[in-house]
Amino acid sequence: MDLAFDVAGHGPPVLLLHGLFASSANWRRVADALAPARRVYSVDLRNHGRSPSSADMSYCAMADDVLRLIERESLERPAIVGHSMGGKVAMALALATPWAVGRLVVIDAAPQRGLEGWTQDLVQRGAAGAMLPDAGLPASALGHWMMPRLDAGDAYFDWRCRLGLVAPSLHELAGFPALLRCLSTPALLHAIVAGRSDCVRPPLAAAYQPMFPRTRIHLIEQAGHWVHADRPGELVARLEALLPATGRPAARPPALRTETLEKAR
Numbered sequence: 001m002d003l004a005f006d007v008a009g010h011g012p013p014v015l016l017l018h019g020l021f022a023s024s025a026n027w028r029r030v031a032d033a034l035a036p037a038r039r040v041y042s043v044d045l046r047n048h049g050r051s052p053s054s055a056d057m058s059y060c061a062m063a064d065d066v067l068r069l070i071e072r073e074s075l076e077r078p079a080i081v082g083h084s085m086g087g088k089v090a091m092a093l094a095l096a097t098p099w100a101v102g103r104l105v106v107i108d109a110a111p112q113r114g115l116e117g118w119t120q121d122l123v124q125r126g127a128a129g130a131m132l133p134d135a136g137l138p139a140s141a142l143g144h145w146m147m148p149r150l151d152a153g154d155a156y157f158d159w160r161c162r163l164g165l166v167a168p169s170l171h172e173l174a175g176f177p178a179l180l181r182c183l184s185t186p187a188l189l190h191a192i193v194a195g196r197s198d199c200v201r202p203p204l205a206a207a208y209q210p211m212f213p214r215t216r217i218h219l220i221e222q223a224g225h226w227v228h229a230d231r232p233g234e235l236v237a238r239l240e241a242l243l244p245a246t247g248r249p250a251a252r253p254p255a256l257r258t259e260t261l262e263k264a265r
Contacts, residue, residue, distance in 0.1 A: 001065045004050035006042040009035030011246035012102075013078035015066065016042045017086030019109075019226075020173060021161050023049030026083075030228050033236045037245035041078075043069065045086065047162040057169035059177050063093040070100055077102035079243050083228065084109050084199065085173055092176075095183045095211060104187055105242055107235070108194045108225050110207040111176040181211065188214045190242050192235065195221035218242075 006024050008031060016027040024042035031040045044051040045062055054061070066089060070078060079102050082090030087109025094101045166173075189212040193203045200207050205215040218238055223231040 001046055001052055001054060001061075001068070003046070003065050003069050004044040005069065006031070007039065008032075009037070009039050011038040012244040013039045013041065013073075013075045014243055015069075015075075015078050015080050016040065017045060017066065017080065017082035017089050018043070018048065019084030019086055020166070021048075021163075022083075023161070025049070026228065029232050030236055030239065034239060034243065038079075038243060041069070041073070045089065047165045049161075053162050053165055055165055055168075057166060057173060059088055059092040059173075060096065060179070062089045063096055066090075066093055067097055067100055079103035079105070081105045081107070081239065081243070082109065083107040084225065088173075088176055091189075091212070092180055094187055094189075095180045095185055098185050098187055101187065103190070103243055105190045105192065105239065107192045107227050108197050108199045108223075110191070110200045111181070111211055112207060113175045114199045114201075184211055184213060186214060187212070188216065190216050190218060192218045192220060192227065192238055194223040194225055194227050194230075195219055196223060196230075197225040199225055 004024070014034060016024070016031060018024060018026050024044045027042040031042050034040050043066065046052060046054050046065055047057060051065075066080075077100065080090040080093065082088070082105075084107070087106030088111065090101075090104060090106055091109070091111055094104050189208060191200070191205075191208060193200045195203070203217065203219060205217055208215040220227055220231050220234050220238070223234070227235050
């Protein structure tokens with residue numbers, strides 16, 4: 001599938017993969033901070049943002065989408081940064097095609113089951129029910145999680161998400177492919193874990209084994225699951241330290257451009 005993406009900057013390539021219900025727009029602040037010393041691709045995964053639709057939301061299919069983007073852009077072992085669902089896509093890509101991935105950073109995501117409660121809530125109540133309170137009842141926890149964080153300048157939820165195609169795969173998206181659980185990679189995995197989130201439990205390297213025996217945990221204690229909205233400065237500082245960069249920033253990064261890869265064969 002041909003994924004839509006934004007790209008800016010010069011230097012070593014970095015791909016940013018968003019989480020469930022989000023889009024490349026959620027990375028705008030982080031991308032702007034990283035672009036002066038890197039070439040940053042903010043990607044829309046399938047059924048999200050401007051990318052095409054598909055009934056298949058498996059992690060293997062989404063990892064293949066990202067691999068096609070890497071090949072089409074002729075990127076040599078780009079760094080991959082993935083949040084939540086995007087983090088699982090990044091891990092699936094690293095396990096299935098380790099030669100295609102350079103530095104690997106996942107944000108509040110682990111190759112284990114999680115977020116079962118709100119995925120079930122969405123299936124039972126629907127998006128509108130999750131966003132609006134019932135008569136005499138408070139809005140669901142999912143509704144609070146999906147609502148835009150206007151004060152932080154970042155929206156949690158992108159309304160271009162094709163919810164009708166995503167919803168049937170929520171149970172699968174809450175887990176990690178069994179096919180990949182038998183694999184292991186010597187690649188170093190940097191896991192940025194949110195201290196106020198339940199997505200990575202225990203918040204230790206053991207959550208990533210045996211698939212990623214070389215895992216380093218970076219805890220941001222005061223962040224919730226949406227780390228790039230809750231603690232953008234801390235997150236950027238961690239990424240600046242972890243990601244490759246040019247010796248000196250470009251004098252003037254090119255203006256952000258939007259592209260969609262040509263149709264796959």
